[in-house]
Each structure stands twice: as C-alpha cells, then as structure tokens.
Amino acid sequence: DTEVTQTPKHLVMGMTNKKSLKCEQHMGHRAMYWYKQKAKKPPELMFVYSYEKLSINESVPSRFSPECPNSSLLNLHLHALQPEDSALYLCASSQASGIGNSPLHFGNGTRLTVT
Amino acid sequence: GNSVTQMEGPVTLSEEAFLTINCTYTATGYPSLFWYVQYPGEGLQLLLKATKADDKGSNKGFEATYRKETTSFHLEKGSVQVSDSAVYFCALSDAGGAGSYQLTFGKGTKLSVIP
Numbered sequence: 016d017t018e019v020t021q022t023p024k025h026l027v028m029g030m031t032n033k034k035s036l037k038c039e040q041h042m043g044h045r046a047m048y049w050y051k052q053k054a055k056k057p058p059e060l061m062f063v064y065s066y067e068k069l070s071i072n073e074s075v076p077s078r079f080s081p082e083c084p085n086s087s088l089l090n091l092h093l094h095a096l097q098p099e100d101s102a103l104y105l106c107a108s109s110q111a112s113g114i115g116n117s118p119l120h121f122g123n124g125t126r127l128t129v130t
Numbered sequence: 131g132n133s134v135t136q137m138e139g140p141v142t143l144s145e146e147a148f149l150t151i152n153c154t155y156t157a158t159g160y161p162s163l164f165w166y167v168q169y170p171g172e173g174l175q176l177l178l179k180a181t182k183a184d185d186k187g188s189n190k191g192f193e194a195t196y197r198k199e200t201t202s203f204h205l206e207k208g209s210v211q212v213s214d215s216a217v218y219f220c221a222l223s224d225a226g227g228a229g230s231y232q233l234t235f236g237k238g239t240k241l242s243v244i245p
C-alpha cells in the first residue's frame with residue numbers, strides 16, 4: 016500500500032468543468048510534488064511545494080492551479096482543460112532536505128480524461 | 131543540463147533469466163542515482179538508490195552500482211520472476227543532497243517476464 020493517497024482514482028471532465036485532484040500524506044514530509052505522466056513516457060514535473068510554499072513551477076499553464084493547505088495536503092485545481100491534458104497525474108512527497116537524502120514517495124495517481 | 135539514457139524496450143525474458151537494464155547519465159557535480167519501478171495501474175515505487183560513487187543499491191534481488199568512471203548505473207537481477215513485469219525508470223537528482231528537488235528520468239524500459 017502506498018503512503019501517499021490520491022483521490023479520485025479516475026476522473027472524466029469536460030473542457031468547461033472545474034474539478035480538483037487531492038493528495039494526502041502522513042509521513043511528516045515537508046516537500047510535495049505534482050507530476051504529469053503521459054502513456055509510455057516518464058513523469059514530468061509540474062510543481063514543487065516546500066514547507067507549504069511553492070518553490071518550483073515548471074511553466075505549467077494557468078488552467079492548472081496548485082494549492083497546499085497544510086503540510087499533509089496538496090490539491091491541484093483544474094479549469095478549462097484541453098483534451099491533450101488527459102494523463103495520469105501523480106502526487107509525491109519527500110523530506111524537505113531534498114531528494115538526494117530522501118527519495119520521492121509516489122501515490123498511485125489520478126487517471127484524468129478530458130472530453 | 132542533466133540527462134539519463136536507458137536502454138529502449140520492451141524487454142521480454144523467460145522466468146529465471148538474468149536481467150540487465152543499462153542506464154548512463156550526464157550530470158554536473160555528484161548526483162544521486164535511483165531506479166524506480168512502475169507496475170501496471172500504479173504510481174512509481176523506489177526500487178533502489180545510490181548517493182555516491184561505488185555505492186551499490188540493492189532491493190528485492192535487484193542491484194545497481196554507481197560507476198562514476200563510466201557514468202553508469204545499470205540494473206541487474208540474477209533470476210527474474212513474472213511478478214517483476216513492470217516499467218523501470220532510471221533517474222538522477224542533481225546536487226546529490228540538500229535542497230535538490232528535481233529528478234531527471236530516463237524514458238523507461240518495459241520488462242515482460244513470461245512463465
């Protein structure tokens with residue numbers, strides 16, 4: 016069982032919908048991540064939060080809006096998505112000391128389909 | 131910039147065969163190196179890691195040695211099982227320690243083990 020929990024597991028949304036992906040961890044990690052993974056590709060980093068502050072934003076379109084309400088929770092708000100945004104969205108966490116000292120722990124992801 | 135090159139798949143092996151998945155990297159400084167595994171329908175799991183030259187990471191019968199002279203981190207297992215069927219990603223974290231939150235992934239290698 017993964018220690019990073021993501022909900023929902025699957026999501027189908029239209030291009031005019033607003034939805035949110037949720038991620039939770041209780042390992043005391045202070046860095047949390049959003050990745051996007053297309054089929055047969057490696058994950059691509061979207062955002063990194065460190066101590067609840069956004070530290071890395073990989074030039075992601077504004078239709079993706081991250082939020083870190085507290086040290087255990089990470090949300091990704093979705094609005095006006097395009098069909099090409101369909102992918103597996105992975106949440107991960109690590110200790111705030113950095114990946115070299117504490118590898119990423121991934122959730123099982125949300126499979127998003129945009130129609 | 132940093133990069134990771136791993137052998138193209140898919141790789142198909144019979145049960146109990148020997149496995150090697152090649153991985154080479156380009157990085158400045160002294161990165162930490164990782165192998166992650168992704169089973170169907172799941173997120174990524176850390177398989178093993180090495181943080182400095184000549185370190186050997188091992189887990190579940192898999193091994194990889196950090197070779198600075200050849201900039202390689204090849205994954206090996208002496209006897210694969212059907213349950214090892216998955217996609218394997220080689221990855222590096224630059225700076226190798228504190229404050230580094232970025233992973234560079236290889237493209238992934240799909241392994242299928244047949245009975």
